[in-house]
Amino acid sequence: MTRLAIFGGEPIRRTPFARWPQFDEREQAALIEVLESGVWGGYNPKVAEFEQAFADFHEAKYGVTAANGTVTLEAALLAVGVHAGDEVIVPPISFIATATAVLRVGATPVFADIDEATYNLDPARIREALTERTRAIIPVHFAGQPAEMDALLEIAEERDLALIEDCAHAHGATWRGRRVGSFGTFGSFSFQASKNMTAGEGGILITNDSTLAERARSVCNQGRRSGGAWYEHVRLGTNYRLSGWQAAVLLAQLARLPQQLETRTANAKYLADQLSQLDIVTTPYVDERVTCHSYYLYPLRLNRERFPDLSKEKFVRALSAEGIPVAEGYPHPLYRNHVFEQHAHRRGDCPAAERMCEEVCWVSHEILLARQEDLRDFVAAVAKLSEHAVELARGDG
Numbered sequence: 001m002t003r004l005a006i007f008g009g010e011p012i013r014r015t016p017f018a019r020w021p022q023f024d025e026r027e028q029a030a031l032i033e034v035l036e037s038g039v040w041g042g043y044n045p046k047v048a049e050f051e052q053a054f055a056d057f058h059e060a061k062y063g064v065t066a067a068n069g070t071v072t073l074e075a076a077l078l079a080v081g082v083h084a085g086d087e088v089i090v091p092p093i094s095f096i097a098t099a100t101a102v103l104r105v106g107a108t109p110v111f112a113d114i115d116e117a118t119y120n121l122d123p124a125r126i127r128e129a130l131t132e133r134t135r136a137i138i139p140v141h142f143a144g145q146p147a148e149m150d151a152l153l154e155i156a157e158e159r160d161l162a163l164i165e166d167c168a169h170a171h172g173a174t175w176r177g178r179r180v181g182s183f184g185t186f187g188s189f190s191f192q193a194s195k196n197m198t199a200g201e202g203g204i205l206i207t208n209d210s211t212l213a214e215r216a217r218s219v220c221n222q223g224r225r226s227g228g229a230w231y232e233h234v235r236l237g238t239n240y241r242l243s244g245w246q247a248a249v250l251l252a253q254l255a256r257l258p259q260q261l262e263t264r265t266a267n268a269k270y271l272a273d274q275l276s277q278l279d280i281v282t283t284p285y286v287d288e289r290v291t292c293h294s295y296y297l298y299p300l301r302l303n304r305e306r307f308p309d310l311s312k313e314k315f316v317r318a319l320s321a322e323g324i325p326v327a328e329g330y331p332h333p334l335y336r337n338h339v340f341e342q343h344a345h346r347r348g349d350c351p352a353a354e355r356m357c358e359e360v361c362w363v364s365h366e367i368l369l370a371r372q373e374d375l376r377d378f379v380a381a382v383a384k385l386s387e388h389a390v391e392l393a394r395g396d397g
């Protein structure tokens, strides 16, 4: 009988999975071009070229690049005029930046619970969190699945709120056939090293509003105005500019994105078909209005009803021992971080977020770019854990 690798058995796989980031001669040639141009900073024409290409791809009019996907959120909040005393509704299931960007502009983050199935902000919980002070909502398209945009747009319109889509996980994802980032007041993307498009670091805001685009650009470029003089500063800004190097790499990454989205979608379907036959985990639920999930993450939910004694941490250790790179995921909802002991925030009850952190781990998107034989190893490893779930939970092998 086979033994689990965590208890000394043979692992399913010893060879590494696909590496991330990926690049080819397109990135290399573009970097050489910047090198030889002598214009290495944010005024290299590739920056403006990338801004327009990325905005076009996401069906928005304007693109404003910045140093990363944290300061893009801050710039968006500043551009829409969020300030001290205002409240901004955010999900507790996200990376810390979604909530700390609100603190950084002096406003108060208000955590509303997520939907149990999609892990995205639950519109009913948003309604409960609204007050006279609410000025904006920052939905996160968690893992690459667009948030409930129909309901979010309705709430934002009803209450005259800014809707800043945090699209850090969702490059190219679509809701009812339209790309994310162009629904709200702003869409904010990250190009940090792990993201589906990357230049190591970087970020962009997209919007359809020329005034807001100009304000965000000014915040990111020392308070300058478009067409203004170098030493003319019309508002409080700072230097958040993206460099020519990053724009060069991102143009090549954008060209590769459509094919990668197709590959991830096909492989996610294969995984869903195969893994749904195993009772140890539940595969991602995808809302039928989601027409493209970008699968930055592929979340696996441990079936705790069936295996109440099996912890997420143990499952992850066992799957890793079989040679599958799996991450534990978020250890707790954002509001449990010490930073919120020092800064004002509010929250409703978030039982779905608490449960999610106990039960959900994930593999990241490069696994979904792997070959079918690699994915077969993934399925075989989960099947092995499923078969040995009771002894894994007991821990005695």
Ligand SMILES: Cc1ncc(COP(=O)(O)O)c(C=O)c1O
Binding pocket: 068, 069, 070, 071, 094, 095, 097, 098, 140, 166, 168, 169, 190, 191, 192, 201, 202, 203
């Ligand atoms: C949901 C979310 N928002 C914002 C960020 C911040 O982006 P960056 O790391 O580029 O600052 C990240 C990730 O890093 C993220 O996952």
